[in-house]
Amino acid sequence: xxxxxxxxxxxxxxxxxxxxxxxxxxxxxxxxxxxxxxxxxxxxxxxxxxxxxxxxxxxxxxxxxxxxxxxxxxxxxxxxxxxxxxxxxxxxxxxxxxxxxxxxxxxxxxxxxxxxxxxxxxxxxxxxxxxxxxxxxxxxxxxxxxxxxxxxxxxxxxxxxxxxxxxxxxxxxxxxxxxxxxxxxxxxxxxxxxxxxxxxxxxxxxxxxxx
Numbered sequence: 001x002x003x004x005x006x007x008x009x010x011x012x013x014x015x016x017x018x019x020x021x022x023x024x025x026x027x028x029x030x031x032x033x034x035x036x037x038x039x040x041x042x043x044x045x046x047x048x049x050x051x052x053x054x055x056x057x058x059x060x061x062x063x064x065x066x067x068x069x070x071x072x073x074x075x076x077x078x079x080x081x082x083x084x085x086x087x088x089x090x091x092x093x094x095x096x097x098x099x100x101x102x103x104x105x106x107x108x109x110x111x112x113x114x115x116x117x118x119x120x121x122x123x124x125x126x127x128x129x130x131x132x133x134x135x136x137x138x139x140x141x142x143x144x145x146x147x148x149x150x151x152x153x154x155x156x157x158x159x160x161x162x163x164x165x166x167x168x169x170x171x172x173x174x175x176x177x178x179x180x181x182x183x184x185x186x187x188x189x190x191x192x193x194x195x196x197x198x199x200x201x202x203x204x205x206x207x208x209x210x211x
Contacts, residue, residue, distance in 0.1 A: 004107035011111060011135050012095045015118055018130060019088045022121075027084040032120040032192045036075070041117050042087045043079035044071065048113060049094040049102035056101060067150055109148060112139045116151075116190045119183055123194065129183045133167050136182045140164070143189045144171050153189040156210040160203045176203035 019042065027039045036044070051074060059070035082090065094102060102110070115131055116139070122129055143153035144162070162171045164182040178185070180199035187195035188207060196208050 007135060008107050008111045009095060011114060016092055026125055029124060032124055032194050038121045039079045039084055040075050041120050042084055044075035045114060045117055046087050046090045047074045047078055049098045050100055052100040108142045112142050115139045116186060119187045136186060137169055139186050140169060151190055156189050156207060176206055177201040178203040178207055
């Protein structure tokens with residue numbers, strides 16, 4: 001098993017511990033992902049590991065090519081029919097046997113999707129993220145270096161000096177700087193307004209404008 005696969009698998013197993021510790025009330029709370037509850041976010045993680053490409057293509061046609069609306073529709077439809085406990089079991093079963101898009105999606109991007117959405121769930125609950133530092137660094141490095149048509153984090157980071165205050169990670173040498181915890185930096189680069197308010201530096205206004 002390659003290093004990206006091992007890191008993705010280890011992160012998924014760790015996430016199960018977090019997910020199983022949350023209450024029904026926690027799952028009903030609003031996430032950092034716009035207009036999604038934590039329950040919807042959990043359903044999205046399952047959708048990403050099992051939906052066939054043909055199903056997603058049909059959703060894209062139905063929503064006139066909108067990736068965001070197609071994603072939201074699939075997640076909400078699944079959440080409507082599966083409880084958080086059932087979705088957690090679904091996710092656990094898919095860790096070693098992903099299907100559909102889950103088999104084809106690049107591991108580094110899939111890790112980023114899983115980590116960012118876990119932050120979407122736990123940060124508004126006031127919980128301390130338990131994501132391994134190496135996984136957060138992998139996500140940050142992927143965000144700033146790998147173009148992603150769905151999450152333009154690299155474009156948001158362009159020309160900025162980014163510095164994590166809780167680990168040894170920096171990026172860029174621009175004159176405008178943004179500092180904060182690594183989880184908050186990753187979340188902000190993924191376009192989450194809440195995380196922007198946790199950051200400091202003269203580059204924050206520019207990063208906010210790029211949201």
